[in-house]
Amino acid sequence: MLAVLGVAVSAAMLLDMVMLATGMRQSLRSLLLSRGFQLRVAPKGTLPFDTEATLDSTSALAARLRANPDVVSVSPVLGGHVHVRPRSGDGAALTSVALGVESTVQGDYELLNGGDATADDALVVNDAFLAASHRRIGDSLTVAVDYDPQLRAYAGTRLMRLTGRARFLYLAAGQRAVAMPLATLQSLGGAARADRSSLVMVRAREGADVERTRLWIERTFPRSAAISTETAMRQVDERLSYFRQLAFILGSVSLIVGFLLVTTLVTVSVNERLGEIAVLRAIGVARHRVVTQIVLEGVAIMTVATPLGLALGLMTARWLNGILAAFPGLPEAIDFFLFQPSAAWASLGMLAVSGVLAGVYPSWRGASQPIATTLRQEAIG
Amino acid sequence: MNALTIAPGAPVLEAQSLRREYRMGDERVVAVQDVSLSIAAGEYAAIVGPSGCGKSTLLNLLGVIDRPTTGSVRIAGRQVESLSDAEATRFRLLHVGFVFQRFYLMPALSALENVELPMSEAGMARAERRARASELLGYVGLGKRERHRPSRLSGGEQQRVAVARALANRPSLLLADEPTGELDARTGTEMIALLERLSADGTTIVVVTHDEKLARATRRVVHMLDGRVERDEPVR
Numbered sequence: 169m170l171a172v173l174g175v176a177v178s179a180a181m182l183l184d185m186v187m188l189a190t191g192m193r194q195s196l197r198s199l200l201l202s203r204g205f206q207l208r209v210a211p212k213g214t215l216p217f218d219t220e221a222t223l224d225s226t227s228a229l230a231a232r233l234r235a236n237p238d239v240v241s242v243s244p245v246l247g248g249h250v251h252v253r254p255r256s257g258d259g260a261a262l263t264s265v266a267l268g269v270e271s272t273v274q275g276d277y278e279l280l281n282g283g284d285a286t287a288d289d290a291l292v293v294n295d296a297f298l299a300a301s302h303r304r305i306g307d308s309l310t311v312a313v314d315y316d317p318q319l320r321a322y323a324g325t326r327l328m329r330l331t332g333r334a335r336f337l338y339l340a341a342g343q344r345a346v347a348m349p350l351a352t353l354q355s356l357g358g359a360a361r362a363d364r365s366s367l368v369m370v371r372a373r374e375g376a377d378v379e380r381t382r383l384w385i386e387r388t389f390p391r392s393a394a395i396s397t398e399t400a401m402r403q404v405d406e407r408l409s410y411f412r413q414l415a416f417i418l419g420s421v422s423l424i425v426g427f428l429l430v431t432t433l434v435t436v437s438v439n440e441r442l443g444e445i446a447v448l449r450a451i452g453v454a455r456h457r458v459v460t461q462i463v464l465e466g467v468a469i470m471t472v473a474t475p476l477g478l479a480l481g482l483m484t485a486r487w488l489n490g491i492l493a494a495f496p497g498l499p500e501a502i503d504f505f506l507f508q509p510s511a512a513w514a515s516l517g518m519l520a521v522s523g524v525l526a527g528v529y530p531s532w533r534g535a536s537q538p539i540a541t542t543l544r545q546e547a548i549g
Numbered sequence: 550m551n552a553l554t555i556a557p558g559a560p561v562l563e564a565q566s567l568r569r570e571y572r573m574g575d576e577r578v579v580a581v582q583d584v585s586l587s588i589a590a591g592e593y594a595a596i597v598g599p600s601g602c603g604k605s606t607l608l609n610l611l612g613v614i615d616r617p618t619t620g621s622v623r624i625a626g627r628q629v630e631s632l633s634d635a636e637a638t639r640f641r642l643l644h645v646g647f648v649f650q651r652f653y654l655m656p657a658l659s660a661l662e663n664v665e666l667p668m669s670e671a672g673m674a675r676a677e678r679r680a681r682a683s684e685l686l687g688y689v690g691l692g693k694r695e696r697h698r699p700s701r702l703s704g705g706e707q708q709r710v711a712v713a714r715a716l717a718n719r720p721s722l723l724l725a726d727e728p729t730g731e732l733d734a735r736t737g738t739e740m741i742a743l744l745e746r747l748s749a750d751g752t753t754i755v756v757v758t759h760d761e762k763l764a765r766a767t768r769r770v771v772h773m774l775d776g777r778v779e780r781d782e783p784v785r
Binding site for chain 1: 605606609612614615634635638639640641642643645646647649651653655656666667670671714715718726
């Protein structure tokens with residue numbers, strides 16, 4: 169039982185490593201495509217929301233993009249921070265990520281209840297914000313932007329109405345967020361933010377050549393960079409190569425440990441039954457049948473241990489995901505360990521092959537013992 | 550199953566000038582030398598002698614589980630000393646039945662399944678082998694214990710299952726190496742009675758034994774000493 173548990177732990181680790189090797193990538197890809205936007209336009213040399221840089225003349229840019237027959241919808245987004253004055257007027261202001269969006273085409277949040285940010289003074293917030301600000305839907309609150317410590321004043325303030333509660337897709341766990349109409353956030357920032365956006369998301373027509381559209385955007389707007397999901401994934405791949413290498417190494421180690429464990433178990437079992445094996449051969453059981461029988465024992469250990477290992481692996485992955493979800497700056501929706509049937513099948517396949525190979529050496533050894541010598545030694549023993 | 554039929558009295562086994570040498574480190578050990586032996590169909594013979602005299606080695610040579618260094622063995626008209634490993638395995642399966650001192654039943658299989666094993670290996674249909682296994686277990690007096698696993702059988706019962714297993718493919722020759730060696734006096738006597746009954750029913754049997762009672766129950770005793778046949782004489 170302990171041996172099966174040992175193999176199960178090894179199987180669990182293997183599954184986790186296979187999930188880790190591909191999970192984050194798949195999870196990020198799913199997230200990027202979840203709202204149907206295949207292209208993201210950002211200031212040249214930056215990644216979306218990577219810096220404070222913004223695109224100017226957003227209206228013109230959006231209009232030009234919408235005019236392209238391969239483009240279905242365009243969603244400009246301005247990112248920033250807002251400060252919400254406390255309810256009582258004293259104490260520190262609550263700072264939150266703010267997104268200026270066009271609510272009808274936005275791809276940044278899912279409205280959970282209440283109304284969307286359609287009116288100029290409408291504000292949609294997430295649970296973290298609600299919890300920290302002690303506000304409810306329907307409350308009015310004053311939001312401010314760009315605090316100047318020398319002047320001890322904000323660049324802009326506005327009384328707004330909290331209309332809805334939403335889940336923001338790209339934010340980290342516990343990060344407070346609010347969304348308001350794009351024009352509102354732009355106007356709060358004054359001239360510095362007039363007609364500016366941090367990012368423009370573009371949804372291409374179904375069947376359109378996304379890469380061609382991407383190249384057209386970069387040609388048409390030379391000061392911007394158009395990033396398709398595929399190019400983003402390539403960049404992610406480069407950044408995540410460490411994870412994949414780590415997963416590969418640890419996965420290989422767990423596979424080798426499992427292999428050695430099964431080999432050891434089968435070897436011990438064969439050594440204890442050398443007399444039995446010699447008698448099988450003596451009474452006429454063919455060598456290949458003996459080998460097959462012993463190999464099957466290795467497979468049986470793997471077969472019993474694998475479901476246990478898969479269950480253990482999934483539980484471990486869930487636990488680790490819970491810990492890693494708090495990784496700074498990573499969207500909450502990203503899973504490091506994403507269960508995919510292909511990952512489970514890959515693990516099962518590797519374990520099955522490993523189980524067969526683990527039985528080969530002991531079975532070959534057991535079935536190759538000279539019958540007469542083995543029986544003589546057994547008789548003496 | 551067994552294609553070779555031997556006329557009563559005709560030799561089932563003929564060994565000529567057998568010699569078996571082993572290498573133990575730098576030393577060469579001669580376990581069997583210059584042994585010639587002929588066993589007729591239906592004969593019941595014992596090979597006796599002190600420990601280390603080469604009895605079991607000779608039995609292994611006669612049973613095609615070991616190869617002579619020189620000499621030849623002919624069983625049921627077939628020369629067997631030069632068979633390949635696979636051919637020898639198949640030959641043993643179909644023509645030689647073995648009973649060992651330590652029974653060596655498969656612990657995970659029932660008595661019935663243990664007896665079925667050689668027939669299954671020989672390719673016999675399931676229903677046929679089950680019927681024969683059941684019949685054999687009835688013959689050795691274990692008809693009511695055929696579903697029991699070896700761990701639930703006494704030593705004597707296990708040895709009787711081993712005898713039934715050895716008879717499964719109707720072998721030309723039954724070889725038994727110390728079949729009473731692990732049994733107490735009472736079950737040893739039962740085993741001797743069973744072997745006598747088998748002999749009376751026409752089975753050709755060669756036993757290697759230290760057990761004088763068993764040796765006396767046979768019809769012929771081959772005495773060995775230092776790897777050679779010292780004396781070969783009928784009993785009574």
